[in-house]
Amino acid sequence: MALTIAESTTVPIPPKSPVPSLTHLHHHSTITTEFDPLRFEAAASLQLQPNVNKEPSTHLIASPYNHPAHLLDISGLERQDRLFSLALSYLKPIRNDYATAPYTESFNWTEVFGLVKAFSETEEHNWTAGSYYVVIFRSILLPDIDNDRLYALDAHSHREAIASGGLLKYWFGAKNENRRNLATCIWRSRNDARLGGKGPWHAQARAAAAVMYEEIKFTTLRLDIHDGVKGWELSDWKDDA
Template sequence: MASSSTFFFHPSEALVDGSSNSSYQTYVLNLNHEAPSEETPSSPKAPRDPHHLPTFDTQSIIQPTEPILYLPPLLSSLPPQHASVATPRTAYPPLATVTRLPDIDPVSLSLHKALHSFKPYDANYASKPYAEAFNWSELVLEEDEERDWYCVVFRSKRRPGSENAPLYEADRLAHEEAVQNGGLILYWYGIPNPETGMNLATCIWQSRKHAIAANSRPHHIAAMKLAAASFSTYELERYRLRKVRGESHVAIEPYIGGDVGW
């Protein structure tokens, strides 16, 4: 079965080892990040330095005290016709891509809105089963909606001394390519566990066909070639995210074959 993960590199790792990558820094700065709606500062604040690595602990990873560029999920921006659709206002909203999806179906649009509240349960999420790592039970959709989505999980540990700049440039290009190609709803890139070095990245796709199609794109192929030499550990897992009519919540199930989504 073909690999269905488009992204192999984790943006926070560019900062963990103290390296600098101008291409990736530009990419981060070009992401849209809205301030909390209730925040009305009395005096202008200096722009947050995107090169500064925030301090994370068990509490701050799930309830940060300030917007953190390296923590939130990265949602693919909606197609132009959905630009005015209201989305949930959270204290620390997710990042959004500049590149927009070409299309999205109505139930995936509902999931996209729900994912504005997506977060890990605690700092040890990278070592937990996927169904227990994130707040799936808190994502609420309309009861009359029904659909499933394809999830790819990538657990990894960077190899000491691996070069950063080509990796992050390949990741940036592969990510933009995937959004343009369609189907990618969310890319969570997380941060490595400070003790084990393990990380968990995940993608949520409108369908498995979208994920497989991304595998054949040139930037994804280039990224895969660089990944093999850059990680001492990397494991792929695949899941089905399911919403059943008559229920308001979603559930994670292991992927055991067949098509997912459309």
């Protein structure tokens, strides 16, 4: 899938100054397990609210799955990766046609990168330019598929991916009236994505694609966050990047 102009344009970051908890989170059990609030209302961000309860945690809800085996342990991340993963807990779509709309126009990216900047300032950290590996899945589901099987394949594949330690965010939407959907992963690196996708459930998911999808397209992008979080840019991934 070719990138649109909007998807390769550098966007300036507006200032923002929240005061969240950036190290100790509200325990995931205090947050809903329902998919829709996690996908469409960024419910995971409630873990960062001030006045942490008596059982603070370092395990972040980093997908629509709020269960222990699906959580990201931020204590094992480098500072910039931790701050970015926390900002990604606020990620949510801002238009209903995200399944077909340009990727950069479908989510609240301006807010997310504004938070990366604000979180860095809160920790008095000078953000240095870095890149991440982004995967986009656009699909058309076949009618009358086995939804329980689809859920199992996705959930178990995510458990494999999160166990590798390099998956900072996984998001998927709800199919529209034409059975189209969007899912996306944000990894620390291309190598992390390779390692995270090697498990047996990923192999089963790939094998089941022919009986689950009328069409599925994968796009891989390089996400660059500039020095001081003064801008960000998405571009086509090149294997030598």
